[in-house]
Every structure is written in C-alpha cells, then in structure tokens.
Amino acid sequence: MNTTASQGDTPATTKGYGNAFLHEVENRVGQGEWLKMCTQCGACAGACPTTDSGGSGTHGGHSPQSLFMMIRAGQRSDVLGSETLWNCMSCSDCAVLCPSRIPVADIIQGLAFYAESQGLAPRQHPNRVLAMAFWENVEKHGRVNEAELGMRLNFRAGFGPGVAHSLAIKDIALKLIKANRLTPLALGSLVGLNVGHTGIRAKAELRAILAKARALEKARDEGENGD
Amino acid sequence: MAAKRTACYFCTGCDLGERLDIDALKVSSKRVDPSILVREHEALCSADGLNLIRGDIASGAVSHACIAACSPRFKQDTFALDEALIVSRANLREGVVWGRPMEDDANGLTQSMATDQLAMAMATLYQTAPGTNAPKTPSVPTPSGVENPILVVGGGMTGMSAALAVANAGRRAVIVEKSANLGGAMARMRGRTPQRAPYSGIEDTGVAELTSAVEAHELITVLLDSAVVALSGAPGHFVARIASADQHSESPYDAVIQATGWRPFDAHRLSRYGYRDNADVITQMELEELVRAADFGPIKRPSDGRVVDSVLFVQCAGQRSDLTGELDSCSGHCCMTSIKQAMYFKDTNPDIDTTVLYSDLRTPGSRGEDFLRAGLKKGVTFVHGRFSSITTAPSGPVAAFTDSILDETRTIAYDLVVLATAMLPTALPPPVEATTAVAARKHPDFTENDSETALDANSGDATRHPPLSDALPYIGDEPPRGGFAHATARPGIVTAGSAVRAMDLAQAMEDGVGAALKALQPPVTADTGFAYQPMGIHEQATDVDRVIAQLRRCILPQGDDAPPHVLVLAGPHTVLSALDLAARDGLSHSARARVLPLPITPTDTSRLVHEAFKHGFGGVSVIHDLPRGDTVAAMREALADIPALLDLEPERISLHCVTLADFRRIPELIDTLVSTVETLGPQPRRGSATT
Numbered sequence: 001m002n003t004t005a006s007q008g009d010t011p012a013t014t015k016g017y018g019n020a021f022l023h024e025v026e027n028r029v030g031q032g033e034w035l036k037m038c039t040q041c042g043a044c045a046g047a048c049p050t051t052d053s054g055g056s057g058t059h060g061g062h063s064p065q066s067l068f069m070m071i072r073a074g075q076r077s078d079v080l081g082s083e084t085l086w087n088c089m090s091c092s093d094c095a096v097l098c099p100s101r102i103p104v105a106d107i108i109q110g111l112a113f114y115a116e117s118q119g120l121a122p123r124q125h126p127n128r129v130l131a132m133a134f135w136e137n138v139e140k141h142g143r144v145n146e147a148e149l150g151m152r153l154n155f156r157a158g159f160g161p162g163v164a165h166s167l168a169i170k171d172i173a174l175k176l177i178k179a180n181r182l183t184p185l186a187l188g189s190l191v192g193l194n195v196g197h198t199g200i201r202a203k204a205e206l207r208a209i210l211a212k213a214r215a216l217e218k219a220r221d222e223g224e225n226g227d
Numbered sequence: 228m229a230a231k232r233t234a235c236y237f238c239t240g241c242d243l244g245e246r247l248d249i250d251a252l253k254v255s256s257k258r259v260d261p262s263i264l265v266r267e268h269e270a271l272c273s274a275d276g277l278n279l280i281r282g283d284i285a286s287g288a289v290s291h292a293c294i295a296a297c298s299p300r301f302k303q304d305t306f307a308l309d310e311a312l313i314v315s316r317a318n319l320r321e322g323v324v325w326g327r328p329m330e331d332d333a334n335g336l337t338q339s340m341a342t343d344q345l346a347m348a349m350a351t352l353y354q355t356a357p358g359t360n361a362p363k364t365p366s367v368p369t370p371s372g373v374e375n376p377i378l379v380v381g382g383g384m385t386g387m388s389a390a391l392a393v394a395n396a397g398r399r400a401v402i403v404e405k406s407a408n409l410g411g412a413m414a415r416m417r418g419r420t421p422q423r424a425p426y427s428g429i430e431d432t433g434v435a436e437l438t439s440a441v442e443a444h445e446l447i448t449v450l451l452d453s454a455v456v457a458l459s460g461a462p463g464h465f466v467a468r469i470a471s472a473d474q475h476s477e478s479p480y481d482a483v484i485q486a487t488g489w490r491p492f493d494a495h496r497l498s499r500y501g502y503r504d505n506a507d508v509i510t511q512m513e514l515e516e517l518v519r520a521a522d523f524g525p526i527k528r529p530s531d532g533r534v535v536d537s538v539l540f541v542q543c544a545g546q547r548s549d550l551t552g553e554l555d556s557c558s559g560h561c562c563m564t565s566i567k568q569a570m571y572f573k574d575t576n577p578d579i580d581t582t583v584l585y586s587d588l589r590t591p592g593s594r595g596e597d598f599l600r601a602g603l604k605k606g607v608t609f610v611h612g613r614f615s616s617i618t619t620a621p622s623g624p625v626a627a628f629t630d631s632i633l634d635e636t637r638t639i640a641y642d643l644v645v646l647a648t649a650m651l652p653t654a655l656p657p658p659v660e661a662t663t664a665v666a667a668r669k670h671p672d673f674t675e676n677d678s679e680t681a682l683d684a685n686s687g688d689a690t691r692h693p694p695l696s697d698a699l700p701y702i703g704d705e706p707p708r709g710g711f712a713h714a715t716a717r718p719g720i721v722t723a724g725s726a727v728r729a730m731d732l733a734q735a736m737e738d739g740v741g742a743a744l745k746a747l748q749p750p751v752t753a754d755t756g757f758a759y760q761p762m763g764i765h766e767q768a769t770d771v772d773r774v775i776a777q778l779r780r781c782i783l784p785q786g787d788d789a790p791p792h793v794l795v796l797a798g799p800h801t802v803l804s805a806l807d808l809a810a811r812d813g814l815s816h817s818a819r820a821r822v823l824p825l826p827i828t829p830t831d832t833s834r835l836v837h838e839a840f841k842h843g844f845g846g847v848s849v850i851h852d853l854p855r856g857d858t859v860a861a862m863r864e865a866l867a868d869i870p871a872l873l874d875l876e877p878e879r880i881s882l883h884c885v886t887l888a889d890f891r892r893i894p895e896l897i898d899t900l901v902s903t904v905e906t907l908g909p910q911p912r913r914g915s916a917t918t
Contacts, residue, residue, distance in 0.1 A: 014626055036606055073637075100600075
C-alpha cells in the first residue's frame with residue numbers, strides 16, 4: 001500500500017483500500033471471514049432500526065454497510081470506536097435481508113467485543129456501561145442480582161446524582177417490590193450478606209471456567225499475533 | 228432439369244368459394260398456361276387438401292405449384308410440402324376477399340382483383356422474359372450449381388466460430404485474417420472470464436482449442452497475413468479481392484461475414500485519466516500484455532519495472548459519460564474483465580491491494596454473480612464511487628475520487644491504474660472525430676498525426692483490417708439495419724460479434740454462429756429456387772424482372788372513362804404483413820389497387836415505377852418501413868425524377884414510411900392515392916410498353 005506524505009506539489013494522499021484491517025477483522029472477530037463477501041447493496045442499512053442509512057441523521061452512527069466499507073478502507077479506530085457497535089439491538093433484520101447471507105448482526109456484536117478488548121470502545125456509552133455492569137454482576141453471582149445491578153447503575157455517576165435518580169424512579173421500584181419482582185434484601189450483597197439473592201452455589205467452579213476460557217482466548221490471540 | 232409441370236390449387240374455404248367465381252379463375256389460369264393442372268379443394272390446408280397436392284407430387288404431375296388461397300404470410304409451414312416443389316402463393320383471402328365490401332362482388336371489382344392476384348402469383352412460376360411468352364426457369368443466383376464458399380473476414384474468436392458453424396453445416400468457409408495468427412484480441416490475453424460453471428476463476432482463452440478445430444476442418448481455408456481490399460457482387464456471387472503478403476487473388480463467394488472485431492478507444496483522448504502523462508496508467512488490453520509478459524510471476528509496472536503492490540481499476544473510463552470527447556455507451560464486458568484482471572494479481576499474491584472503482588457493476592446472470600462472489604472471496608475491493616482525476620506523483624499515479632458509501636473524497640497513490648476504456652466496433656464509423664495530436668510518450672515510433680496507428684502497433688494489431696470504407700464499402704456507408712441481427716444495408720453481407728456492437732466473448736462466439744446461419748441463407752434459398760430476401764421472407768422481391776412480369780399480368784381497365792388502377796409497392800416484410808393484418812380486421816383498400824413487393828434498391832424501385840406507368844397504372848404508391856438513411860434519401864430522389872421524365876403529374880406518386888403498428892392507416896394511404904388518381908384521370912403513357 002502506498003501512503004505517501006504530502007510533499008511539494010504532490011497531492012496529499014490518503015490510505016488505500018488495503019486488506020490489512022480486513023484480515024485483522026477476519027482473524028479476530030467471530031464470523032469476520034464473511035465480511036469480504038459484502039457487495040455494498042445497502043439492504044442492511046435500509047433495515048437497521050438504530051442507524052440511518054448513509055451513517056448520519058437522527059440516529060447517527062454508521063450503518064452496517066458503512067462500517068463494512070470503513071473496514072475495507074482500513075479506518076480501524078473509527079470502526080472500533082463507533083457507537084453503532086453499542087447501539088445494535090441484535091434484531092438481526094440486517095442478517096435476514098442480506099442477499100450475500102452475511103451474519104451481519106453477529107459480526108457487529110463481534111466487533112463490539114473486539115473493540116472492548118482493544119480498549120477502543122466508547123467508554124461512556126450507556127449501553128456499554130450497562131453491559132459491563134451486567135457482566136460484572138453475573139460473573140460475581142453466577143446469575144444476575146437485579147437489585148444490585150439497578151443500584152450500581154443508579155449510582156454510577158456518584159452518590160448525589162444516585163440519590164436523586166433513585167428518588168425519581170422510586171415509584172417504579174415500589175411497584176416492583178409489591179409485585180414480588182424485586183427484593184430490597186438482595187441489596188445485602190453490597191455489604192457481603194447473601195440473604196435476598198444467593199446466586200449460584202458453584203461460584204468457584206464458574207470462576208475457574210471463565211479463567212480457563214480467558215487463558216485459551218489469550219493463547220489463541222498470541223498464537224495469531226505470532227504469525 | 229426435368230420438364231416443368233405446373234399446377235394451380237384453388238381453395239374454396241374461408242369465404243373464397245362464396246365470394247369468388249372460382250370457375251372463372253380456373254379459366255383465366257388456363258389462359259395463362261393451357262397445360263396447367265387445375266385442382267380445387269374446400270380446405271386446402273386440411274390433411275385431405277394437402278394429400279391432394281402430395282398425391283400430385285408423388286405421381287410427378289407437379290413441379291411448380293400456385294396455391295390460390297390465403298396470404299403467403301400464413302400457413303408457411305403447412306404448404307412447405309416438399310423441398311423440390313416450387314410454390315407461389317396467390318393471396319386471395321387477405322389480399323382480396325377479406326374486408327372487401329360486398330358491393331364490390333356485385334360490380335365485379337372483387338373478381339377482377341382476384342384475377343390479377345392469381346395472374347401475378349402465377350407469373351413468378353414462369354418469369355416471362357420481357358417481350359416473350361416463353362416460360363423460363365426461375366433465375367438462381369448461383370450459376371450452374373457451383374457452390375461458392377462463405378467469406379469470413381477476421382480470424383478472431385467470432386470469425387472462427389462463424390467459419391466452424393458454416394463448415395459444420397456442410398459449406399466451405401474461407402477465413403481472411405490480417406495478422407499472422409488466428410485468435411484476434413483473445414489471442415493477446417492471458418485468460419478469459421469463466422464460460423462454465425462454477426464461474427469461480429479465470430479460464431484458458433480457448434484460442435488454441437478453437438484454432439485447432441478450425442485448422443483441422445477440411446471445409447475451412449485460412450488465409451493469414453491477408454486482407455480484403457475490394458468487394459463487389461451480390462448474394463451468391465460476391466467477388467472479393469484478397470491481398471496476401473506476396474499476391475492478390477480474386478475469388479467468388481456466396482456471402483460475406485464481417486467479423487473484424489473491435490479497436491480500442493484512444494485513451495490518449497481521456498486527459499483527466501492521466502493516460503498521456505503517466506506510463507503506469509494503462510488500458511485493460513495493455514494489462515493483458517503485462518500479465519502475459521509476467522508469465523505467472525509477479526506483475527511489474529511499465530515505468531520502472533517495480534512489482535505492482537497496489538492497483539486501481541477504473542470502470543467506465545471515457546464511457547457512459549456525457550462529457551465531450553467521451554462515449555455514452557457501455558462496452559458490456561469490462562466489469563467482468565476487471566474482476567478477471569484483479570484475479571491475475573490476487574493469484575500471484577493475495578496481499579496486493581486490488582480495488583475496482585465503479586458506479587454500476589454490471590455482472591449479469593448467475594455467471595456474473597458467481598464470478599463477482601469469487602472476486603470478493605479472493606479479496607478484491609469494490610468501491611462504489613465517482614472518479615475525479617488521475618495525477619502524477621513521483622511514486623506513480625494518484626487517483627482522486629469520491630467514495631459514495633463513505634461519502635468522502637479519497638486521494639490514493641497506486642502503483643498501477645487500469646482503465647476500462649471502450650471497445651469500438653470496426654463495422655461502424657468512429658463515434659467521435661479523429662484524435663488530436665498526442666505527445667510521443669509511450670512509443671518511440673509514435674508520431675503526432677498518427678496516434679491510432681501507433682497505438683495499434685503498440686497493442687499488437689487491434690485494428691486488424693484496413694478502414695472498412697475501403698474493404699467492405701457497403702457496411703461503412705450505412706449502419707446495420709436496426710432490429711435485424713447481423714443484417715447490413717447490403718444483402719449477403721452480415722456482421723458478427725464485436726465488429727458491430729461491444730460485447731463479451733460468450734456473446735461474440737454465439738453471434739458468430741448466428742451470423743453463419745444468416746450468411747448461409749442466400750446460397751440455401753438459391754438452391755431451392757428462390758431469390759434471397761434479406762429480411763427472411765421469401766417474397767421474391769429482389770428480382771425486379773420477376774416483379775415486372777407480375778405487374779404486367781394485371782388486366783387494367785381500357786377506355787378513357789374508367790377510373791385508373793394504382794400500383795402499391797409495399798415493403799416485403801412489414802408492409803405486406805400490415806396489409807394482411809388490416810384485411811383480417813376487415814379494413815380494405817380500394818379494389819383498384821394492386822399490391823406487389825417493393826424491391827430493395829432505389830434503382831430497381833425507379834425502374835418498376837417506370838414500368839407501372841408504361842403498363843397503364845394511373846399512380847404508384849411506395850410504402851416502406853426503412854429507417855431514415857441513405858436508401859430512403861436515394862429512393863425519394865429517384866422517384867422525384869420520374870414525373871418530369873414521363874411528363875406526369877407529381878401527385879401520381881406517393882412515398883410513405885410506416886411501421887407494422889400503422890396497419891389500420893395503410894389502406895387509407897392507398898385510398899387517398901386512388902381518389903387522387905381518379906380525379907386526375909388516366910395517364911397518357913399507358914400502353915407505351917411493349918407487351
């Protein structure tokens with residue numbers, strides 16, 4: 001690939017459509033090997049409820065079509081930093097409509113995961129914050145502790161805003177408690193008391209499984225980087 | 228040839244028996260030919276009726292038959308009873324009774340029209356020479372049964388396919404090829420886009436395979452390093468002067484297939500594509516040569532021999548454009564070709580950046596789709612965008628364009644840029660004016676006022692034949708007849724492949740076979756005793772003597788008070804069919820009009836109009852369906868001279884151009900002339916012909 005710097009009357013050049021980032025996605029993102037089959041027909045962009053086709057407008061973000069073209073154009077940080085990856089609701093309309101049968105939604109999810117692993121994900125994106133809090137919660141208890149998760153999210157911006165937000169939604173919380181959908185006792189987990197929510201029994205085994213999975217993943221990535 | 232035995236078969240079905248006096252028609256046929264065998268059947272096209280004719284054929288009672296029934300444009304297959312039987316159809320149903328008002332039956336007009344119709348049809352069986360009543364055999368263009376070969380001009384894939392098709396049909400073919408080897412443009416390529424499933428990769432060009440099939444065929448003669456320098460004659464007896472390296476020869480041919488291929492659009496004219504200024508901006512054809520030079524190794528760019536690491540294919544270079552000096556047409560093959568050429572690079576090194584810049588990717592059919600997918604699978608990048616320019620940096624060409632998906636302008640340096648420039652069919656005049664002066668960048672032997680020649684010298688010999696106005700004068704003069712595949716303005720000369728329209732290899736080879744069938748029409752129809760009619764209708768219209776013999780059979784009213792008849796010369800393909808359609812709908816023209824087929828050339832038409840007035844017709848209407856062009860202009864000119872020459876009112880001649888959809892209007896056109904002529908009265912020249 002030629003990336004020549006601007007010099008004299010030579011026109012300033014941009015990066016070409018090399019395959020380097022495409023290969024990275026193919027190797028590191030689940031189902032990424034499908035991406036090169038995109039014919040840029042735009043069916044996914046038209047179907048996506050969370051982005052506007054063309055990549056700008058009220059919903060903002062990049063349509064799957066744009067993202068795939070950006071990958072071909074080697075725009076690595078723009079792709080992995082895209083909010084679209086975190087806006088995706090996995091409705092899979094894109095994958096259903098794709099004439100090249102590309103699992104578009106799966107690739108978008110895979111890109112989000114890869115973006116997170118590369119530290120390029122938009123840190124403050126609410127969906128990312130929720131996702132990370134949810135994962136932390138599940139990893140800790142083996143299944144989700146909704147009271148704890150809700151409280152963590154309420155207080156994510158500090159104590160003052162947390163109290164204000166909690167008061168604002170207190171009616172909903174009370175209704176949930178009345179309907180037996182939420183137990184305040186579960187908040188005991190915040191101070192180490194497993195009373196309202198006990199989680200799973202084999203927490204140690206779960207951690208061992210996850211640790212092993214991480215080790216395998218790391219070995220795979222290092223192996224790939226090695227060649 | 229055995230003695231001619233004539234017969235006339237009258238059908239009395241479809242109202243013919245009720246509205247016509249068949250017995251009187253029988254008498255009139257006996258008057259023309261006392262020895263004629265006369266038969267009658269209530270439905271000639273029924274199995275029983277056909278058996279009647281078959282019986283006569285079997286017993287040797289008939290060799291030439293006049294079938295007096297429906298229009299010759301109906302039941303063609305039904306009455307094609309025997310190859311040896313020469314048939315003339317008297318159009319009594321559509322041509323006379325259908326749509327004719329009943330009052331004409333009472334006053335005898337219908338019957339007189341039928342009598343003329345019968346006489347005109349019978350005339351073609353005898354082809355009476357002027358001034359005699361001696362019947363002669365129908366004239367056959369090929370003298371004494373000698374069968375001439377078909378001349379195929381151009382030994383590319385199209386020409387070879389055409390020659391093989393001719394030879395496989397049992398006829399001889401002669402290929403005249405300007406260069407030293409067969410294969411044409413395809414012979415200069417490394418591979419071809421796939422022609423067979425699964426359409427996933429580059430195939431061998433197939434040149435060697437086709438060449439050996441051609442060389443092995445005993446009916447095909449190949450003349451290499453040769454060119455057609457002059458061509459004259461007509462279907463069945465063309466004479467071509469062929470210049471070979473050391474000699475000129477002249478031989479007769481039955482028909483000519485022009486498969487002269489294409490020449491490249493002069494890329495020098497595309498200034499914004501940087502072809503002039505940058506040696507690393509090349510055309511698709513020039514890339515084929517680079518690839519062949521690389522011989523499966525890394526492909527090196529022309530300027531400094533560096534191995535190409537990134538290549539941009541620019542689609543529609545100077546094509547599908549509304550800019551001055553560029554073409555608005557699409558060459559059809561270049562999208563597939565660029566995918567193929569990107570694979571040349573990917574197959575040597577998958578990491579080479581191969582980008583195709585397009586505005587519409589045309590890869591039709593499952594073949595195209597599958598090949599596109601194969602390209603995607605190999606990692607070819609397709610960018611939907613709008614090309615701006617190519618400039619030159621020290622590193623090589625720099626392309627500027629807008630990526631319409633990313634919605635941004637990109638300026639990217641490439642090692643090599645390949646332009647998908649147009650193919651220009653050699654049978655057509657150049658679409659734009661000749662090239663401007665071009666600097667001698669690429670070729671040391673390049674001169675300023677000879678850019679085309681120099682380019683051709685560089686790319687092998689893309690123009691493999693001299694300017695066609697010299698070699699094949701008829702084709703260069705007029706564009707091919709719209710709507711009729713292979714047909715040119717000149718009967719017996721057909722075009723094939725990319726000589727007439729930009730197309731890909733698969734289309735061109737198929738086109739070659741189609742052209743071969745078209746070229747075989749003249750000799751094959753001649754063998755069956757018919758003159759060749761270029762539109763494929765056996766209307767025997769090209770033989771003007773025959774049509775004159777027919778019109779002389781018309782019995783015209785005598786005396787100064789009788790309203791004169793008019794002759795309608797109707798285009799043999801469309802207009803005669805339109806008249807049948809009108810009759811089917813009950814729309815009929817005046818019973819004082821007689822219809823004959825219009826000859827193909829203005830000279831013949833003019834002669835026929837003269838004869839019509841001499842015979843006593845009060846007016847002539849020429850109704851044709853020819854596209855605007857030289858033929859129509861010449862016909863108008865020829866007809867305009869006649870009134871002055873014969874001292875007649877100009878209103879006695881009318882000239883109309885119609886289409887098949889005008890069939891309801893055509894009877895009105897004829898009737899207008901009939902009433903004009905009725906007002907003018909009989910014309911003074913009648914009877915001046917020696918009958």
